[in-house]
Amino acid sequence: MKWIMRILGLVVLVAVLVVVGVLMLPADKIAQIAGDQLRKVTGRDVTISGDVSMTFWPVLGVTAGGLEVGNASWAKDGAMLSTSNAAIGVDASALLRGEIRITNIEAQSPTIRLESRKDGRASWEFTDATGAAQIETETSPARPAKAVTIQKLKITDATLIYDAEGSDLVSYQGVDLALDWPDANGAADIAAALRPARDKVNIDARIDNFGSFLNGTVQPLRAKITTKGGELSLQGRGSLEGAVAGAFALQTGNTATFLAQLGAGAVELPKGLGQSLNVTADLTLTPDRRLALRDLVADLGGNTLRGGVDVALNGVPQINAQLNAGALDLRSLTEGGEGGGSSAGAGWPKDRIDASGLAAFNGTIALNASSIDLGALSLGPTRTVLRNDRSRMVFELREVNAYDGKLAGEFVMNNRNGLSVGGKLQALGVQMQPLLSDLADLSRFRGQGNASLSFLGVGQSVDAIMRSLSGEGSLKVGRGAIEGIDLDALLGSFDVEGGTTVFDSLNASYAIKGGVLRNSDLLMLLPNFNAAGAGEINLGVQTLDYTVTPKALRVNGDRGLAVPVRIYGPWADPKIRPDLKAAVDLNFQKEKEEAKAKVEAKVQQKIEKELGVKVEDGQSIEEAVKDGIEDKLKKELLSIFD
Incomplete structure (x- = not known):
């Protein structure tokens, strides 16, 4: 204007x-x-x-x-x-x-x-x-x-x-x-056509008492901007100095096209976060380019937000907002391409993640949502604060209900020098099966407990991020179960095909480096057994090689009975095999030593009788035989000179 x-x-x-x-x-x-x-x-x-x-x-x-x-x-x-x-x-x-x-x-x-x-x-x-x-x-x-x-x-x-x-x-x-x-003394109709880009942008306005408006007074007005991608309209009051207030509406079938026609250049927005828009609000704009939106209802193409927003429009928009949402789908921020996600055994998506939208604004947004889907995590009723500063967005989880428990911590996306994702999370009283299924596509483990996780991944695709993950964490679970293996049956008949192991408690800590999670201190307690575990899970390629060693406490005298079980291969369909050689080494070491001693005694007697070799104390049979042969050779050589 x-x-x-x-x-x-x-x-x-x-x-x-x-x-x-x-x-x-x-x-x-x-x-x-x-x-x-x-x-x-x-x-x-x-x-x-x-x-x-x-x-x-x-x-x-x-x-x-x-x-x-x-x-x-x-x-x-x-x-x-x-x-x-x-x-x-x-x-x-x-x-x-x-x-x-x-x-x-x-x-x-x-x-x-x-x-x-x-x-x-x-x-x-x-x-x-x-x-x-x-x-x-x-x-x-x-x-x-x-x-x-x-x-x-x-x-x-x-x-x-x-x-x-x-x-x-x-x-x-x-x-x-x-x-x-x-x-x-009446109204004026203004029509303009501009071409900031290739196609025409039409501006139509009607200003009441146009003469007074030109003299600086506030007058009723109606205005509409129409482009190939959508239209923006305002009905309210305004002045020549740039003060505007009224009912605002924005509708776009394709927001990228709408912005491009206004000369904003190529803009790519994530799915559900503005690819199409249907926005209404009460708008106030001051001459110093400060925008306030009240009673805001914004359909972002799948996600709907309600609340109030204040924006400083000088340079990169600076936003301060209080918003409420229903079910909020943010999978497009962490998944590449349409329908990103991984299927069992198919690997992680390799489509490039476009995180350029993180540069669109700076500021703080307080958000209440009935649920949030982050792709890797699914959250229930949530109270969170989103802070974005020069393409680094932080989700601070303040009050989050998830997986029948509580989550706290933060989730970070940083696109300043290439994309990285990370976070620190604490889980209290959560159900492990859906949590591990969402994080690592592991669904065989059931139980409720506490967990901690800190992680960092770098890359422009989910696949690259998972292969680069580093971090650490711990796990403490009460009564639960592991599907696919029956440790009771294993110790009774060495049959581990199928079944379920029910345990009383489980504790473990782990470290992640280069996309590989390693653990060496897993301890699981069962009614008549305990089980230790050690090995690794390759998060990048979705494979595992882990050995669980259950031990029956009331057999084999006071020594118990332990049978190591190796679980290996792709985690979508792993192989489960008992290690019988290791089982014998663990459980019958004394018997092996006694049998070895008996065999060695018989061999010694035979050698002494047949070769006439005396095995001295502290001398092995091999050394005694060697010494005996050397002595005989010396005697034979000396006899030549007799």
Whole structure:
């Protein structure tokens, strides 16, 4: 709207100066007078070129072949206004009554170049020698200024250039602008067409009491911006200084297309987080570009948010929001491509994760949700705070119900120098089967307990992140079960095909490096057994190689009976095999040693009898045989010389 008002002000100034004193004067004299007056008012060089013609009644009309108004002395380059085929019409009868009523203004292919500096200077602010822009006429300066109205304005194929110090150059070409203001005390309809990108963006507005609006008062207004991807509308009140308040609505079928048509460039938004939009709110915008949205309802293409938002719009948007949501689906932030996720045995998705949306804003968002799906984790009723600072987003979990227990901690996504994800989580009283199933696709373990986890992964896909994971954690579970193996049956018959092992408690700690989880201190207690465990789970390639060693406490005398079981292969379909050799080594070591001693004694007796070799104390049979053979060889060699 400021652009439109600046253009209107400039055109009105030109129009008034051109028509002053034109009655009964030749056309070339009119051009000279108009140029001199405009030069005095603006302090700028003014050139009126080409043929100048006019009509007198009922419309006082002036047509000029070309018009150029120079820029401020401090501006970098180019005239502030240049146009060809300019036409201005003034109601002659109204002019005789002392009113300046412009019936029409037309300009073809004008170029308007506006510049501003951080110290407040603006090229569209004109000053004469006295410091105030004035129009020189032959009338007394004490006489009140005459009201100026424009009934119709038509500008076609304009080029708008705005150069603000410290900001990127803004340039629009092919701009069309039309104003319809038939009643000086009534409403004005404004229609504009811009092309920030390839396709046309239409702007339509209606402002009540347009004359008062131009004088700076707040007036009722309606406005709509329509693009190929969607439309934005506002119905409320506003002023020329940039203060706006009213009912706001935004609908996009394709938000990326909508933003691209507005000149925002290529923007990719995650699924469910703005690919399409249906937003309504009560809007307040202040002249210093601070936006407040109240009673907000935002459908983000699957996720719906309600609440209030404050946004500072200078530079990267700074957001402070209090929002409520129902079931919130954030899987698109951690999964690559459509329907990302992993299927059992198929590996992790390798599609590239687009996390560019993390750079779209900075700020803090407090969120209450009935549930949150993060892809790797599924949360129940949740109270969380999201903080985003230069592409580093932190989910602080303050009050989270999940897996029949409670979760606390934080989940971090960082896209400053490539994507990384990490976090620190504490779980209290959670069900392990759904938790481990979500985190690592492991569904054989059941039980309720406590767990801690800290982790960090780096990569542009889920597969890369899982292969790079590092961290540590611990697990403490009460009564539970392991499906797929029956340790009771194992110790009774060495049959481990299927079944379920029920345990009383389980404790373990682990470390993760290079996507491989390693554990060496698992201890599981059963009614008549205990079991130790050690091994590794390769999270990156979804395999495991883990040995559980259950021990029956009430057999084999006081020594018990232990049977190691190796679980290995892809975790979607692992192999489970008892290690019988290790079982014998663990359980019958004494018997093995006794049997070995008996065998060695018999061998020793045989050797002494057959070879005549005496095995001394502390000497092995092999050494005794070797010594005996050496002695015999010596004797045989010495006998040669006898």
